[in-house]
Structures are given as C-alpha cells and as structure tokens.
Amino acid sequence: MTLECISLYEFAACGGRIPQVPQHIKYFTFVFGFKKKNAEKDSENKTERASLSDRLQRTRSGLFGGLFGRNKTIIDNATLEELEDRLIMADIGIKTTDQVIQLLKTGSKKNSEGNPLQQLKQVLLPALAPVEQALTIPDNTNKPFLILVIGVNGVGKTTTIGKLAKRLQAEGKSVMLAAADTFRAAAIEQLQVWGERNEITVVAQAHGSDSGAVIFDALESARAKNIDVLIADTAGRLHNKDNLMGEMKKIHRLGNKFDPDLQREVLLVLDAGTGQNALVQAKQFNDSVGVDGIVLTKLDGTAKGGIVFSLADELNIPIRFIGIGEQVDDLRPFNASEFIDALLVSDT
Numbered sequence: 001m002t003l004e005c006i007s008l009y010e011f012a013a014c015g016g017r018i019p020q021v022p023q024h025i026k027y028f029t030f031v032f033g034f035k036k037k038n039a040e041k042d043s044e045n046k047t048e049r050a051s052l053s054d055r056l057q058r059t060r061s062g063l064f065g066g067l068f069g070r071n072k073t074i075i076d077n078a079t080l081e082e083l084e085d086r087l088i089m090a091d092i093g094i095k096t097t098d099q100v101i102q103l104l105k106t107g108s109k110k111n112s113e114g115n116p117l118q119q120l121k122q123v124l125l126p127a128l129a130p131v132e133q134a135l136t137i138p139d140n141t142n143k144p145f146l147i148l149v150i151g152v153n154g155v156g157k158t159t160t161i162g163k164l165a166k167r168l169q170a171e172g173k174s175v176m177l178a179a180a181d182t183f184r185a186a187a188i189e190q191l192q193v194w195g196e197r198n199e200i201t202v203v204a205q206a207h208g209s210d211s212g213a214v215i216f217d218a219l220e221s222a223r224a225k226n227i228d229v230l231i232a233d234t235a236g237r238l239h240n241k242d243n244l245m246g247e248m249k250k251i252h253r254l255g256n257k258f259d260p261d262l263q264r265e266v267l268l269v270l271d272a273g274t275g276q277n278a279l280v281q282a283k284q285f286n287d288s289v290g291v292d293g294i295v296l297t298k299l300d301g302t303a304k305g306g307i308v309f310s311l312a313d314e315l316n317i318p319i320r321f322i323g324i325g326e327q328v329d330d331l332r333p334f335n336a337s338e339f340i341d342a343l344l345v346s347d348t
Contacts, residue, residue, distance in 0.1 A: 055324035059305030090306030091275035128336035133318035153236030162194030178218035297323035
C-alpha cells in the first residue's frame with residue numbers, strides 16, 4: 001500500500017503511520033489515488049479510439065444500414081428505391097437525392113460489376129469536395145483577424161467558440177474572446193468559463209449592453225495587445241426577425257469603421273439535428289449578413305447528418321468544421337473524403 005491510496009486527513013489522524021485500511025477506504029483509493037489516474041487515462045484512450053465513423057453511426061445506419069451487404073455486387077432498382085427513401089429521411093433533400101439517384105443509375109449501367117459502396121463514394125464525393133475549405137488565418141493580416149460567430153440559440157455557438165479557441169492556440173495563435181451575446185441569461189458567464197479554461201482574455205460588459213460596443217472595445221484591446229485572432233460571440237439571432245438581423249448588420253459595419261481593411265470570417269453555427277431547418281437558417285443568414293463558413297454541430301447525436309449534402313448543393317458555402325462530440329478535439333476540420341468513408345463503412 002502507498003500513501004497515494006489514502007487521504008491526507010486519514011494519514012495525519014494516524015500520526016503519520018499507515019493505518020489499517022477499513023472497507024470504506026476502497027472508495028477513496030479510486031477517487032483520490034492512482035486508480036483514478038488510471039481510470040482517467042482509460043477514459044482518454046476510449047475517447048481517442050472514438051473515430052469519425054463511430055460518431056456518425058446514427059446517420060450511417062439510417063442511410064445505408066443493411067442496404068449493402070458483403071455479398072451485394074450490384075445496385076438494382078429495388079436498392080435504388082430504398083436508398084432514395086433513406087436519403088430523403090436523412091434530410092439530404094429531394095433535389096440532391098434526385099441527383100444522387102440519377103448518377104447512380106448512370107454509373108450502374110456503365111459499371112454493373114463494380115463495388116456498390118465505391119460507386120456511392122464516386123457519386124457523393126464530388127458533391128462535398130467543393131465545400132471542403134479549411135479556415136485559414138493569414139499571417140500578414142492587420143491584427144486581429146475577426147471571427148464573428150452567428151447562429152440561433154441552442155446550436156452550440158459558445159461551446160464551438162471555446163473549442164475553436166483551443167484549436168487556434170494549439171496552432172500557435174494568440175486569441176481573445178468578445179462576449180457580445182449580452183441578452184441570453186448566463187451567456188457571458190459561459191464564455192468566461194471557456195476563457196478561464198483556456199487562459200484567454202474575455203472582453204465583456206454588463207448584461208444588456210450594446211453588443212456592437214462590446215465588439216468594438218474588444219477590437220481595440222486586441223489590436224493594442226497584438227492579438228492574432230478575436231472571436232466574437234453574438235446573441236442567438238432568430239433568422240426570421242428583421243430587427244435582430246439589422247443589429248447583425250450594424251455589428252458588421254462597426255468592423256469596417258474600426259478598420260476598413262479588417263479581415264474577418266463570418267462563421268455560422270448550425271445544429272445538424274434540425275435537418276432542413278438548418279438549411280433555411282443558412283439561407284436567411286447568408287442573405288442578410290453574408291456567411292463565409294459553416295460549423296455543423298451535433299452530428300454524433302442525429303440521424304439527419306445528410307443535411308451536409310443539402311448545404312453543399314444549395315449554398316456552396318465552405319464547411320469549416322463539424323462537431324461530433326463533447327470533447328475539445330471533437331470539433332474537427334471538415335474532410336469530404338473522410339466524411340463519406342465514415343458513412344459508408346460497414347457496421348457488420
């Protein structure tokens with residue numbers, strides 16, 4: 001037995017001597033001792049082993065589960081009909097679904113003996129490849145580079161900001177946060193928690209303050225401190241409310257007032273679980289303020305991950321990141337080939 005296995009209180013109570021271990025100490029050995037460290041390490045290893053295919057299991061099951069067995073060598077009409085229904089149910093959208101089915105029909109006629117899953121990838125990859133564009137922070141930009149994070153409430157904006165800040169730090173960038181969501185209860189405090197966790201300065205004002213003023217102050221502070229990237233949280237804007245969209249435009253103009261040459265990224269966060277509603281939000285935000293990139297969150301908890309195809313087909317806005325879990329590393333750059341491979345992997 002080692003000193004790690006008992007609490008300091010119990011050790012002191014025994015005059016510095018190793019006591020006889022009663023039954024309840026087994027609890028403490030797990031909570032305070034080396035077993036806890038081992039348990040944490042095991043948990044980390046499990047997290048590392050959670051691949052993209054693991055996290056997309058619900059979408060994959062809905063799309064292709066049981067449809068292409070190991071002995072399946074052709075895509076016949078019955079398979080196409082079943083696949084068409086599944087694509088629509090996964091919120092890929094009728095327009096995109098029609099295109100996929102027609103391309104598969106053409107491909108099947110040309111290559112009747114081909115691997116069905118390989119044929120699917122050949123059809124699906126060109127649909128997503130154009131939106132695989134990573135977020136890049138120019139080295140020669142006038143600091144700071146502004147990332148304005150927008151989206152409706154509940155899509156995971158604040159969490160995305162925290163994870164993105166950590167990623168940028170790992171890339172060697174200095175980061176500052178602006179708590180411009182001054183309306184939602186506890187929004188400022190939530191961002192400050194992420195700031196403390198990542199040791200990042202958070203510029204904030206009182207609840208109900210003007211969000212534009214918060215961002216302007218943060219820009220001035222970031223430039224004075226030579227910060228590389230300023231990430232601004234914003235209030236959850238309802239895409240069908242003109243007055244709220246007007247405020248977003250005001251924030252956009254303030255950036256131009258601060259520095260006409262200010263480089264920025266308007267990053268829209270969408271919840272994959274909302275399906276076609278996410279597409280509606282994206283269209284409205286893009287029409288109102290312009291969207292440079294998309295983060296699609298909560299892909300691990302939905303069977304509607306097919307919405308990524310609708311977004312790519314109808315908007316062609318770069319998908320910068322996907323969110324596939326609660327861990328910091330679960331915010332991952334979007335890779336079209338890896339995404340499709342994860343959808344097509346066999347669960348049997």
